[in-house]
Amino acid sequence: MALIVQKYGGTSVGSPERITEVAKRVIRWREKGDDVVVVVSAMSGETNRLVGLINALDPEGSAREKDVILSTGEQVTIGLLTLCLQSMGCEARSYTGQQAKILTDSAHSKARIREIDGAPIKADLEAGKVVIVAGFQGVDADGSITTLGRGGSDTTAVALAVALKADECQIYTDVDGVYTTDPRVVSDARHIPKLALEEMLEMASQGSKVLQIRAVEFAYKYDMPIRVLSSFDEGDNGKSTLVTREEDIMEEVMVRGVAFNRDEAQLTIKGVPDKPGVAFDILGPISDANIEVDMILQNVGSDGTTDFTFTIHRNDYTEAMRILTVTGESLGASACSGDDRIAKVSIVGGGMRSHAGVASQMFKALAKDGINIRMISTSEIKISVVVDEKYLELAVRTLHDAFGLSEEVA
Ligand code: ADP
Ligand code: ASP
Ligand code: MG
Numbered sequence: 321m322a323l324i325v326q327k328y329g330g331t332s333v334g335s336p337e338r339i340t341e342v343a344k345r346v347i348r349w350r351e352k353g354d355d356v357v358v359v360v361s362a363m364s365g366e367t368n369r370l371v372g373l374i375n376a377l378d379p380e381g382s383a384r385e386k387d388v389i390l391s392t393g394e395q396v397t398i399g400l401l402t403l404c405l406q407s408m409g410c411e412a413r414s415y416t417g418q419q420a421k422i423l424t425d426s427a428h429s430k431a432r433i434r435e436i437d438g439a440p441i442k443a444d445l446e447a448g449k450v451v452i453v454a455g456f457q458g459v460d461a462d463g464s465i466t467t468l469g470r471g472g473s474d475t476t477a478v479a480l481a482v483a484l485k486a487d488e489c490q491i492y493t494d495v496d497g498v499y500t501t502d503p504r505v506v507s508d509a510r511h512i513p514k515l516a517l518e519e520m521l522e523m524a525s526q527g528s529k530v531l532q533i534r535a536v537e538f539a540y541k542y543d544m545p546i547r548v549l550s551s552f553d554e555g556d557n558g559k560s561t562l563v564t565r566e567e568d569i570m571e572e573v574m575v576r577g578v579a580f581n582r583d584e585a586q587l588t589i590k591g592v593p594d595k596p597g598v599a600f601d602i603l604g605p606i607s608d609a610n611i612e613v614d615m616i617l618q619n620v621g622s623d624g625t626t627d628f629t630f631t632i633h634r635n636d637y638t639e640a641m642r643i644l645t646v647t648g649e650s651l652g653a654s655a656c657s658g659d660d661r662i663a664k665v666s667i668v669g670g671g672m673r674s675h676a677g678v679a680s681q682m683f684k685a686l687a688k689d690g691i692n693i694r695m696i697s698t699s700e701i702k703i704s705v706v707v708d709e710k711y712l713e714l715a716v717r718t719l720h721d722a723f724g725l726s727e728e729v730a
Contacts, residue, residue, distance in 0.1 A: 327477035330364035362393025383428035417457035424458035431466035474535035497561030527581030591654030594621030685722035
């Protein structure tokens with residue numbers, strides 16, 4: 321008998337009818353003899369609605385209270401799914417993050433899971449129940465409710481799968497797996513049946529939101545296979561993507577996919593002294609404010625001063641600009657400027673390690689379509705560029721074509 325953790329995202333539980341379909345699927349897995357733990361998201365649109373309510377009242381308010389509000393969406397779905405299962409004769413029990421003992425740090429809205437005490441859930445499984453856990457939420461050492469960042473139910477699922485030593489973590493969503501790029505942007509994107517965790521990690525960190533980055537980090541660290549599949553498929557034998565260790569993947573391709581992120585903003589500080597410690601002077605206060613910096617570019621100084629550019633999440637733009645302006649004054653900078661209408665496009669692939677010339681092929685393709693590159697960053701298995709937001713879709717399609725990623729026409 322296997323232990324399966326299944327996670328159903330917002331659209332998969334978006335209406336009473338969808339919840340009924342999920343309940344039927346869970347019962348089918350139970351009938352195969354497996355133990356099932358289900359993690360659910362809020363009904364689609366609900367978390368955005370809650371964000372809207374907060375913004376209408378007090379966008380700058382207490383992070384603790386915002387998490388109290390944001391976590392309610394998932395509490396509704398665990399109750400609804402559990403009621404539905406019970407009405408179908410299946411014994412089930414709901415758990416909030418706190419009841420499931422998902423202990424996190426206190427970084428509200430982006431909390432990290434520290435520990436899960438799986439004992440209460442195991443006891444219910446042993447008693448023959450299906451366990452339904454609220455995704456996206458946990459509790460800190462003070463007993464305050466925390467949330468794990470947007471898309472965080474994926475992380476709840478993988479972390480629970482690890483804590484309970486599950487055989488597989490299944491992520492049910494509205495696409496039947498991971499594609500070479502977002503199929504909503506490139507309609508002939510190709511389905512990927514098997515993908516290395518390393519590549520998925522890079523795709524997710526470059527913006528492919530089909531899996532939350534922290535979920536993939538967990539899976540990578542603890543070697544937990546993830547299967548991405550559609551809750552809209554009728555049976556249980558539809559297409560899926562298995563995200564697993566690199567050794568288990570036979571074929572290594574040069575470019576696996578194109579990821580993109582529209583949630584970026586760029587900040588520049590000009591004319592700062594070109595001396596040791598200046599990068600820390602600029603970025604230290606930004607990181608103290610818990611703002612994550614993504615790409616960094618420092619120009620070679622000429623007259624004893626230098627320019628420094630970096631990117632952050634668009635949500636942090638106003639706060640980062642405020643901090644940078646204060647830093648600029650103390651360093652005697654000539655100007656601080658910013659742009660929150662930029663986007664990042666990346667190509668990702670394990671095979672890049674052994675292939676030269678991928679970068680020039682990428683830049684050539686973008687140049688051919690008149691797309692200006694503002695920043696570049698590379699790692700062993702990815703190359704990212706920052707472009708004007710208005711070129712994003714064009715850049716994604718151009719690169720998808722340039723690297724031959726489209727579905728082959730039979
Ligand atoms: P859920 O609510 O189930 O968590 P998400 O909206 O978070 O679903 O993730 C699924 C979506 O991810 C898809 O509808 C698709 O638009 C998007 N997506 C982005 N990149 C990819 C990709 N490379 N492959 C598949 N889906 C992708
Ligand atoms: N409901 C949360 C969100 O919309 C968490 C999730 O769906 O994974 O981000
Ligand atoms: Mg998601």
